[in-house]
Amino acid sequence: MAEFEQKRKAMVKLVREYGVPDKSVLDAMLAIPRHLFVPAQFLSEAYANYPLPLPDQQTISQPYTVAIMLQALELKKGDKVLEVGTGSGWCAALIAHITGPKGMIYTTEIVPELITFAQQNIKKLKIKNLKIIKTDGSKGYKPAAPYDAIIVTAACPQIPKPLIHQLKENGIIVAPIGPWFGQKMIKAKKVKGKLIKENLGYFMFVPLKGKYGYE
Numbered sequence: 001m002a003e004f005e006q007k008r009k010a011m012v013k014l015v016r017e018y019g020v021p022d023k024s025v026l027d028a029m030l031a032i033p034r035h036l037f038v039p040a041q042f043l044s045e046a047y048a049n050y051p052l053p054l055p056d057q058q059t060i061s062q063p064y065t066v067a068i069m070l071q072a073l074e075l076k077k078g079d080k081v082l083e084v085g086t087g088s089g090w091c092a093a094l095i096a097h098i099t100g101p102k103g104m105i106y107t108t109e110i111v112p113e114l115i116t117f118a119q120q121n122i123k124k125l126k127i128k129n130l131k132i133i134k135t136d137g138s139k140g141y142k143p144a145a146p147y148d149a150i151i152v153t154a155a156c157p158q159i160p161k162p163l164i165h166q167l168k169e170n171g172i173i174v175a176p177i178g179p180w181f182g183q184k185m186i187k188a189k190k191v192k193g194k195l196i197k198e199n200l201g202y203f204m205f206v207p208l209k210g211k212y213g214y215e
């Protein structure tokens with residue numbers, strides 16, 4: 001629909017002006033229709049630069065925040081990526097677009113209702129290089145490890161140990177670290193088995209559940 005396309009272009013322009021120059025991220029945001037990933041009652045707000053509610057008190061993250069995280073992952077075509085926290089599936093769809101048909105995104109979700117929601121959303125776009133896995137993603141997803149990049153889209157007390165093990169040497173992990181009222185966005189590169197960390201600023205996410213989460 002032309003109206004959505006116009007709003008999507010405006011959203012991408014805003015994200016760029018806020019300070020995300022990465023063309024592959026901006027192109028993905030233009031290509032993937034965010035309105036297919038929001039609950040019906042929020043359709044008119046699908047391209048606003050703020051988070052929107054999902055089932056189970058979860059949220060689809062703010063476009064600018066997602067752009068910052070994806071840019072930080074330094075994704076390349078053909079990369080194998082792990083996401084913890086599928087939610088709506090929007091972020092996973094963006095990664096699938098950036099890494100291209102030779103890339104692969106494994107996205108994990110712990111809430112059954114959201115798995116169904118994300119599956120329905122992804123189906124509309126016929127994305128082939130994306131797998132939704134029902135599991136406690138705080139433990140990672142061993143069968144497909146190691147990964148070129150890992151993104152955690154829920155607030156964690158610290159970077160979950162299994163994720164560090166499942167990251168390739170020179171791989172990058174991005175995760176919001178800290179309590180519910182505010183987290184530091186950490187970008188970390190695995191060099192000689194150790195993480196070299198950088199703080200990308202302060203954000204707000206729903207808490208990570210599961211073994212290495214808060215609940």
Ligand code: SAH
Pocket residue numbers: 058059060061084085086087088089090091092108109110111114135136137138139153154206207208209210211213
């Ligand atoms: N990336 C999502 C937004 C995610 S919100 C999007 O693009 O829409 C955070 C998500 O993490 C929620 O859906 C929540 O249910 C999920 N989550 C929380 N703890 C988890 C865990 N241990 N494993 C997998 N998913 C988890």
